[in-house]
Amino acid sequence: MTVLLIGLGNVQELTLVADAVEAHGGDAILCDVRQWPSDLPLTINPTKDGATLGTIFNYSEITGVYVMSHHLFKIYNKRFKESLEKNLLPVIRQLREYRAMFESLCQILEYRGATVIPLLRNHNWQGRKPWQLFLYDDEKIPTPKTIFSNERGEVETFFEQHGRVVYKPVSWGGVPHELSYNDLDDDRIDKLATAPVQFQEFIDGEDLRVYVLSDEVIGSIKYSSQSFSFKVDMKRGDSDEIDVEDATISEDIEATAIRAAQSAGLIFGAADIRRRPDGTHVLLELNETPRIAPADIRANQDIADSLAKILV
Template sequence: MADETRISIDDTGALLGECHTIYLRRLGLDPRHPEFETDFEERPLSVINQLREYRGLLLSAIRHLQDNGVRVINPPDVLGIHSLKPWQLSRLAAAGVPVPETCSTNDPAEVRAFADRVENVIYKPIGGGGHAHHLESVDLDDDRLSRLANSPVQFQERIDGNDVRVFVVDGEVVAAARIVSDALDYRSERHDVERIGLESLDPEIERAACRAADQLGLPFTGVDVVNAADRFVVLEANPSPMFATFDELAGTNVAGELAGFLADP
């Protein structure tokens, strides 16, 4: 008889016999998060090591549940694609999903060549966590571009149009809304949200959102689209999209659609 192997996190062992599905919003355990700020300033290496151990235990417990038939939405192996924006875009482009022209690099020469070719350029972090900015001529100075050696950046064609969030649950579009803002990056200021009836949503955008979810292995996602007068592009598919604000301000029912999916074994 094999020795018993046990994974235990605060008496959660009963989960295996009680549920068929778990909704995984995010793993957390990131030393950059505010809850770890004080400890990280005082003892950074210890905090990094501690969070690595917690993450190892948590991921092991989740995979153990998956091995025993518990469905995890979204599973840990796809939650991480939020910080893999260059791979996301290349994957979507290969699948025929329209995306903006993009250059993710730490090479100043590549940036200058991209800026020469693309008239209107924005830049933003590759792994998220920051806002988009217009690329100005001063950004192409040697001093500014030399900082790419410290951290690569994503440079992207700017598409003027409406910011649209399309929610996909289990391969179907369940809600869509337009984000009302005059800012380059709507997250930088207060904004409103207007519901788009599914009967009014461009069928091509609907198909692209579903294709993006399928290509990236996302049972639940919020697909960010810029819808211009003559074209639309997909910016990314978020593996852990916030939806409460959309339901509250735009009258969508993402929470209900997601709950129904999670409740169905």
């Protein structure tokens, strides 16, 4: 019972899952992707039952894989900033090749019967938010009114209709901001034409994160912060300003989180939900590799333990 953990080796999530795997009698192999690019051995031979990721292992030994997919040599990762500034195209190609190796390894292990979280087809789930929200609307899952656009007129109309609007990237990363009249000034709004942006009606209420594993809710927490969204403080590095506590949720919210994960085909995920003062709710987004350390360490959840049970 060996579990392969892939990602940035300094994140608490991988340490928590590794400890839980070993507590359940399994062996955890941590593959720290910070070790590459380098000359550290990295080999996949299609004719052999094994691979080398610094250390050698056989595919048949691996029962589970937990991969922080957004750590897999994405060009927006800060650790590549200097290299990209010096040698843009060669570094982009280099990172693409490393990413192809690790993605192929995940597919091989899934094919060999290991439990891989997330599945390769969902490695970029958060990178396709228009598809994500289209799917949820089609499945009648409650979500805020949203547009993705680079068209000035569409944004101005949306702002007039909803009054209070949040904007954030179409894909990964970035701090959410609240749209203001200053953002609609000619000098600023004209920059919208350079790339589309996600605009979403502001929903007043509490920030919940609901963890789903194998179609069951395994934990739920509430984030509280001074900003309109806890993600603003989190992105700024002000985690100490965010309160995290266990949350009691309704059956309706549980059902929304489970349906969202099922629709996406995710074995494991975390639904970010805004609960209004009247108890109704909307799904903001679903994360395929969510942070679990705040839940387990600060809100006494057992997310890592639940993951370990399915991986060993």
